[in-house]
Amino acid sequence: MSHGAVIPPDGRPLGRVLVTGAAGFVGQWLLPALTANASALFALATDPVTAAPIPGVPAVPQGVTWLLGDLRDETYVSRVVATARPDTVIHLAAISHLPTAAANPALAWDVNVTATARLLFELERHGGDPTVLIVGSAEQYGRDASHVMPLAEQAIQVPRTVYAATKAAQEVLALQAWRASGLRVIVARSFNHSGAGQPPRFLLPALVQRARALATAPAGTPMPVGNRSPVRDFLHVSDVVAGYISLCQRGMPGEAYNVASGTGWSVQQILEKVLARTGSRAVPTEDPTLVRPVDVPVLIGDPRKLQHATAWRAQRSLDDIIEDLIHAATF
DSSP states (O other): OOOOOOOOTTTOOOEEEEEETTTSHHHHHHHHHHTEEEEEEEESSSSOOOOOOOSSSOOOOOOEEEEOTTOOOOHHHHHHHHHHOEEEEOOOOOOOOOHHHHHHHHHHIIIIIIIIHHHHHHHHHTOSEEEEEEEEEGGGOOOOTTTTTTTOTSSOOOOOOOHHHHHHHHHHHHHHHHHOOOOOEEEEEOEEOOOOOOOOOSSHHHHHHHHHEEEETTOEEEEEEOSSSSSEEEEEHHHHHHHHHHHHHOOTTTEEEOOOOOEEHHHHHHHHHHHHHHHHEEEEEEOOOOOOOOOOOEEEEHHHHHHHOOOOOOOOOOOHHHHHHHHHOOO
């Protein structure tokens, strides 16, 4: 393996692509987006995609080879790497829900870090020269007095949750593999994203679900919400997927890139948009069970490094996300 710093003028070809966590929310958007440029698609998941098609979510393409199993299983990981012989790997698999990670830290570290180590080891062991995109999170930045919004990639990382800590550790692990062996690793630090098909345990679909349920309720009906002051940077999942593919083609190995819009919205502003669009006259009321004690007040990402490297630009707005969630009928 080489450190592979030279990028062809037309970008690196994707070739045979291996996607972990392929049956998840982002994976189901990523697989169809890859079909135009991948010579073969291998999808890793613990269970097959069996749910009925969701309005607004692209259909899973034909011709995908599904390799079912658990990345914590060393034999399985070795087998799928040998079978896929990937030119490109996009590592989505993770416990990505913050409360779930907090409720079982050992499992979160095992899935988000140890399984990543196992995957990287097998990619090194089997040879080849793949491009490996490691998907991290804006939560890695945490909160620090030195932070200036929007956050650039050189901002200090001070994780404040189990999930954030596992993602920061995953990045350290992956970049060490690049420095030590030349495995062509690129890191994406993804800010909040949503769209049709995202489970309602996440913020935006949860707000849309509650507002829709109260659309015909009398004015003043309480609508339970958590913290309304945090500010977040939201992208449509289709833009995130496009950013991941662009990084595989044009990202510089050994570098981390924010996948962000550069614009922040408070939860209160998002609530107002959701209520207006659904026509609900409910009154948002703070529910202590929905309040996270370690919420980072503001997370807005600077996307200029990604834009400069790949010419990527976000195409969809927050209003588009809300509209898609309303019409997705996923609740």
